[in-house]
Amino acid sequence: MAKVLTSREENYSQWYNDLVIKADLADNSAVRGCMVIKPYGYAIWEKMQRVLDDMFKETGHVNAYFPLFIPKSFFSKEAAHVEGFAKECAVVTHYRLKNSPDGKGVIVDPDAKLEEEYIVRPTSETIIWNTYKNWIQSYRDLPILVNQWANVVRWEMRTRLFLRTAEFLWQEGHTAHSTKEEAIKETETMLKVYANFAENWMAMPVVQGYKTANERFAGALETLTIEALMQDGKALQSGTSHFLGQNFAKAFDVTFANQEGKLDYVWATSWGVSTRLMGALIMSHSDDNGLVLPPKLAPIQVVIVPIYKKEEELAKISEVVDKLSAKLKSLGISVKYDNDDKRKPGWKFAEYELKGVPVRLAMGPRDLENGTVEVARRDTLQKEVMQLEGLENNILALLDDIQSNIYKKAQAFREEKTTVVNDYEEFKRLLDEKGGFFLCHWDGTSETEELIKTETKATIRCIPIDAPEEQGNCMVTGKPSSRRVLFARAY
Template sequence: MSKALPTRSENYSEWYNELVKRADLAENSAVRGCMVIKPYGYSIWEKMQRALDDMFKETGHTNAYFPLFIPKSYLSKEASHVEGFAKECAVVTHYRLKNDPDGKGVIVDPDAKLEEELIVRPTSETVIWSTYKNWIQSYRDLPLLINQWANVVRWEMRTRLFLRTTEFLWQEGHTAHSTSAEAVAETEQMLNIYAQFAEEWMALPVVKGVKTANERFAGAVNTYCIEALMQDGKALQAGTSHFLGQNFANAFDVKFQDKDGKLEYVWGTSWGVSTRLMGALIMAHSDDAGLVLPPKLAPIQVVIVPIYKNEEQLNLISEKATEISKALKKLGISVKFDNSDAYKPGYKFAEYELKGVPVRLAMGARDLENGTVEVARRDTKTKETVSLEGIAEFIQTLLDNIQESIYNKALAFRDENTTKVDSFEEFNQLLDSKGGFILAHWDGTSETEEKIKEETKATIRCIPLNQEQESGVCIYSGKPSAGRVVFARAY
């Protein structure tokens, strides 16, 4: 709290890094690329988990748990899957250490070499489909709708807290179906759930779309995604849902007997969101004073800070604060009364701003006399003096308003930063000025996509769903296009 945060306009990247650390969300560990998620950060993640888990269960999914380790040979069974993940995986080769004969410490015991190396799961399709083989015989065993909450490891070369870490936490849904249509419907249903979660809980508007072949999940027939826009004009992929076709069923020989007794390969999906969402949440809403949290995900929704000159005043304020806290808790609102005398009110105000507590109540001697309290909103930084009568209901409504207002602000920002562009010059100019989502025509070839990426660092975030039909010519090649796609530089 000694130094101010770097501002977003000064250095957006440093602002993010510092904010994550100072707001007690996460920090780097001694193991390169692995983070420690601190209690305050973890409590936001827990709220995300709970909300998502409820949505998964409401749509008929159950949780299970599959092993951390994948035999090396399993990874190779699906050709494009191994291509996508082999280059960045942690490999377990031994199962024992022994004392270093040359001195202190321990060394790997060469006699404890594994016959087959194990991969720390980068994602679990292979281990799960090898299991599904035993669980699925008949159409009666389908659909299989399973999710797991787990840690995964991808050996990333450049890492950033929450956005790209070697180990991260996520959920991965893996479902099996008897028809292609049902699997596609599941893929789309989960995409919609992710979008709903992002918008209703994270207050984050997202574009739903389909990835190009280049950006597809390794092993998928089709990858759906939600894309969000950050305040620096860069895009962030916030969740993906994959239609796997029969690829993993083929690789692991998973067949079922249909109603006519015919053996068919099973159709699959997988879908996931991760602690990356924490990065999206932070970057989408926060400001130069610190975090701005949508009330639905805030670990502390209301903080009460007493302003007092003596013990007697503090006691009287505490009494009122206890009443308010009780009334708020009754409405399911989380509240903290910070009566510690180690810090002055000004320090506390700054601290709770940094932590993104949506509503701050300050109560002093005059408030006691008048039966009022000062109510400050974190998102707009506005204050008003409010009567204590019906204060809990007032705050309940206020929290709803804040949630909506944060969403609307993010939506307005995205709308302002979504631009139709019809020439490559304009495209380049825009990328180098404000960035944002750029809607442009593309000829549909990977070649053009890659050239644009090389020259501009912008990628096709998605081919948006439900867009208006419009033909045109590719901004790069001049060849015909079937519709605009969303370009952006991205996290």
């Protein structure tokens, strides 16, 4: 029957781990800190990829692919960048193995040492800007709007499936522009693309904002972010877009002749989301029964389970289901008919509930007689009997309603967990008692930001883009502040 999950209230972290494993999303790998994404988990990621890729192309971007290995010398060219990633890099030092002299397996051939070590990419700015040097001579070659879908390696010590693994999948956009204004606009445009995807496909409300100097991407002049709130009251950074200024162009000597014929350095952006979005999806909506998937990203949107005792009953049900499935598929709805006789209907109900299938239909001989079907929706666990006649249109409307309801529920949770605080002692107390997002005044200094982080483990998630001008005083130092920033403990 049902695969039992630890409840969220009992142990949220264990609930998450149980759910990822038992819903067949991913497994831990034999390679320390790496994961195996299983077919069902990958099917969700594929849907995310497909939607995002279309959105990128609608905004004028094209896909390319750059090498996995980056010469170590490339990382030495942009000081802030190398410092930001130095502790996370995996380094390739040799290029050959040989049989061990004692006959026990293989060893690294000491004679096969590389003249220059390669870094397994933690991100691709350096290799891409070294390449752009060959692509760009004139303003006519700009802008370059390139994205790549790839894997990256960041040598994490404490790992967690989807949220933080040594190797993960992502996309990284890298664009080149002739003006500062154009690059800034690109940075803002891509953040809006991410926010649109998070809210309208993932059904996950997000706060858009600027990172503080302490929290910026290594080598960026500005980092924009979307921040989401998980059900345990912790924030999750769910996408970032970086204005890189001319830092990488200067590091790799990428210049262009502008319209006046003068040489200038190119302006740059980069932006990305990763399989961390899978963790965000799980933790935003799921419950103690399993996954709750927004219909737009569910690999299976409707599952149909036959209830029968005799083969002739199954044959009659299957005849009706085949016609219904065809109608649903014609409306773009993904359907699975589970007539596998090795599992009982009760087991199937529990399994598809665990896997977050938005709509489950159950059909037996009596339903055939009455021209009806039992319809269960995953988000509320409510059931109702519907007429088969015109059912496909009702299911289409139901999927839209589930998508909307999941978003509204997440939005209501975020509103309830967002607190305006003026006093530091109250902030510390509510951080432990309530959790969530906190809107507070901050004096703008790195010292105060670090103090709060050290004492509370809460960080400034962002300076919200839509934060209104509001004169106040820093909750720690009492110094003047012109707007509130968003604090939270985070993953």
